[in-house]
Amino acid sequence: MAVMIPNKIDPGTESGAEHLLYTLFERDLPQDFTVLHSVRFVFRDNKRRVRDGEIDFLIIHPELGLLILEVKGGKVFFSGAYQGGKETWFSEDRNGDQHKLNRSPVVQAHDAMYDLRRAVGNSPAMVGIDCGYARAVAFPDVITAGTEWGIDVFPNQIIGSQDLGEIEQAVRRAYGGPFAGKPLTKQTRTSLLALLKPNGAIEQLGLMNEIKTNEMRIKQLSEQQYAMISFLQGQRRAVIDGCAGSGKTMLALEKARSLAEQGFDVLLTCYNKGLSGWLRRNVAMFGPEISDRIVVSHFHELAVTLCNEAGCLIDVAARKGEKGFWDEVVPTHFFNSIESITRRFDAIVADEGQDFDGGWWVALQQLLHDPEEGIFYIFRDEQQDLYGRDNVLPISSAGYPLNVNHRSSRDIHNLTIDFYDGEPKPKSNGAAGRAPELIDTTDAEMVGKLGGVIQRLTVTEGIDAESIVILTPRGQSSSLLKEGHRLANLPLSWAESSDGSSIRVSSIYGFKGLESDVVILAEVDHLRNRSQWKELTYVALSRARHHLIVLGSLPLAAATI
Numbered sequence: 001m002a003v004m005i006p007n008k009i010d011p012g013t014e015s016g017a018e019h020l021l022y023t024l025f026e027r028d029l030p031q032d033f034t035v036l037h038s039v040r041f042v043f044r045d046n047k048r049r050v051r052d053g054e055i056d057f058l059i060i061h062p063e064l065g066l067l068i069l070e071v072k073g074g075k076v077f078f079s080g081a082y083q084g085g086k087e088t089w090f091s092e093d094r095n096g097d098q099h100k101l102n103r104s105p106v107v108q109a110h111d112a113m114y115d116l117r118r119a120v121g122n123s124p125a126m127v128g129i130d131c132g133y134a135r136a137v138a139f140p141d142v143i144t145a146g147t148e149w150g151i152d153v154f155p156n157q158i159i160g161s162q163d164l165g166e167i168e169q170a171v172r173r174a175y176g177g178p179f180a181g182k183p184l185t186k187q188t189r190t191s192l193l194a195l196l197k198p199n200g201a202i203e204q205l206g207l208m209n210e211i212k213t214n215e216m217r218i219k220q221l222s223e224q225q226y227a228m229i230s231f232l233q234g235q236r237r238a239v240i241d242g243c244a245g246s247g248k249t250m251l252a253l254e255k256a257r258s259l260a261e262q263g264f265d266v267l268l269t270c271y272n273k274g275l276s277g278w279l280r281r282n283v284a285m286f287g288p289e290i291s292d293r294i295v296v297s298h299f300h301e302l303a304v305t306l307c308n309e310a311g312c313l314i315d316v317a318a319r320k321g322e323k324g325f326w327d328e329v330v331p332t333h334f335f336n337s338i339e340s341i342t343r344r345f346d347a348i349v350a351d352e353g354q355d356f357d358g359g360w361w362v363a364l365q366q367l368l369h370d371p372e373e374g375i376f377y378i379f380r381d382e383q384q385d386l387y388g389r390d391n392v393l394p395i396s397s398a399g400y401p402l403n404v405n406h407r408s409s410r411d412i413h414n415l416t417i418d419f420y421d422g423e424p425k426p427k428s429n430g431a432a433g434r435a436p437e438l439i440d441t442t443d444a445e446m447v448g449k450l451g452g453v454i455q456r457l458t459v460t461e462g463i464d465a466e467s468i469v470i471l472t473p474r475g476q477s478s479s480l481l482k483e484g485h486r487l488a489n490l491p492l493s494w495a496e497s498s499d500g501s502s503i504r505v506s507s508i509y510g511f512k513g514l515e516s517d518v519v520i521l522a523e524v525d526h527l528r529n530r531s532q533w534k535e536l537t538y539v540a541l542s543r544a545r546h547h548l549i550v551l552g553s554l555p556l557a558a559a560t561i
Contacts, residue, residue: 002029005036005193006230013038017073017140018056024167025057033171034060034189039196040234043119044264044346048369050236053115057138058196059171060189065132065179067171068116069159070109073141106153109135122263124289125191132179140164195261196233228402229254237376239353241399243426244416244542245407248379249513252351253279255377257286260293264346264375267367268296271355274496274506275513276301279351295345299360300326303334306367312337327357327389335363344369352513353380358392365394383420384539386509386532405542407515409433412541412548419538436541436548443525446551447480447487450522453549454503455488457518465490466498469516470505471540472523473530479523481505508540519544524552 002025009022018037025035039055057069113135120126136157144160156173163170184192232238232255242248256268268283270276276298283291297305304314314333319325345367350356368374378393385391405413405428413428415436420426441449450470457463472479476494485492493502496510521540527533533555541548 130181242402347375
């Protein structure tokens with residue numbers, strides 16, 4: 001039996017011919033054949049424009065190489081007489097209805113072969129490796145023997161109904177024999193599969209492993225996430241709408257990695273400074289071959305850096321206190337400086353898309369080599385919109401949903417979902433977990449009670465300080481949680497990351513996009529003073545993975561404040 005990827009054909013595949021061939025390949029080809037169905041990819045042409053590619057079947061064999069197979073079901077008619085400069089092809093379905101084909105299947109297979117070779121050749125992992133390419137066309141519903149195809153087609157490259165009883169022989173014949181290069185090693189085949197089809201896992205830093213061992217671990221994707229990764233393989237532009245904890249950021253990171261692995265220069269951007277630091281640390285672990293192709297920067301850092309590099313200086317130190325500096329001055333300067341900025345990218349992947357202003361997208365789009373057709377992905381959660389900006393997206397298609405929370409335990413999720421306004425409500429696949437602790441307190445009592453909580457967590461329960469974050473709706477200057485103040489013999493720190501010798505404190509705004517095993521939400525009464533109080537509460541509660549402690553009374557989710 002051949003190795004089939006995916007291991008079951010997508011039930012949404014409409015072509016009966018493809019269903020038939022999938023079954024025959026799986027049953028009749030030996031196990032040294034690997035068959036990929038419905039391969040979609042993007043590649044850069046000679047003018048650096050991004051183009052789409054699609055293959056019905058890609059067959060990989062260590063000695064024969066790669067066979068690109070185009071499939072056409074039903075009766076097929078073609079004319080060598082050119083009409084409007086093109087050869088004319090028609091297919092006839094089971095109802096007797098004829099359909100004009102946009103292109104010759106033979107030409108499709110030919111072009112797909114060269115497009116794939118270009119896409120694979122652009123991948124750093126495949127540089128200098130000769131895979132051996134061949135192409136063929138299958139018309140499994142009709143007898144093709146004896147057909148005069150013309151001088152641009154070898155009969156061996158055509159598989160017809162008469163070949164279905166000996167499909168292995170027909171496939172080997174279509175290859176035309178072993179290719180001239182060295183056989184494809186197991187590592188080369190593994191690299192090809194990682195490039196062309198998602199493998200059901202993404203490398204990510206688990207929070208506890210990052211803190212304790214700084215090592216990579218593998219997290220298996222959910223079925224929904226796997227489907228999204230597979231879908232994104234063939235999309236140049238897409239908006240992904242995901243609830244908190246659905247894995248948006250990990251998918252954005254994985255998409256950036258995958259594009260860089262294909263040889264694209266990628267901008268991975270977001271709104272939050274803390275999140276950009278986390279993304280940068282993760283990208284660095286991909287290794288220089290990949291990480292050197294990915295620029296990680298939050299929007300305002302990107303704008304200032306590129307403007308300054310182009311000589312269009314922004315004096316942040318002198319002007320950052322100016323009203324509207326970050327929301328208006330910097331973005332406007334960035335937009336006006338685009339023509340002077342020489343840096344361009346093949347692809348942009350943006351996380352926290354709900355926090356970007358519509359005008360910012362216009363500037364970002366101009367950073368693509370091909371602003372109209374270049375690769376652009378936006379990941380967002382409109383329920384986490386803390387700024388209420390005019391968020392007109394540069395992508396007109398509807399968003400694709402991710403509505404399962406994989407981060408939080410079910411009890412945390414159930415509390416969080418009270419503050420989610422959208423429909424349908426996200427689901428949770430987490431364990432039941434420990435029930436959130438709701439501790440009544442006043443501002444005067446809060447710091448003392450917080451000290452008792454920290455004592456219990458770190459001493460009695462043995463939780464590492466790095467696994468705990470204290471969130472507040474207030475900023476550092478107005479919060480009662482002061483830098484260096486000691487609780488349970490541990491100082492508080494407003495730094496963006498902790499070395500384990502202190503307890504991290506952050507505003508809810510500053511921690512958006514991040515997560516922690518244990519979240520303590522403090523100064524809760526001050527949520528009521530915020531116009532976006534419901535969104536802030538949703539963001540704060542959803543940062544917790546395993547345990548949530550709330551010091552104070554949460555606002556009523558159904559209330560109007």
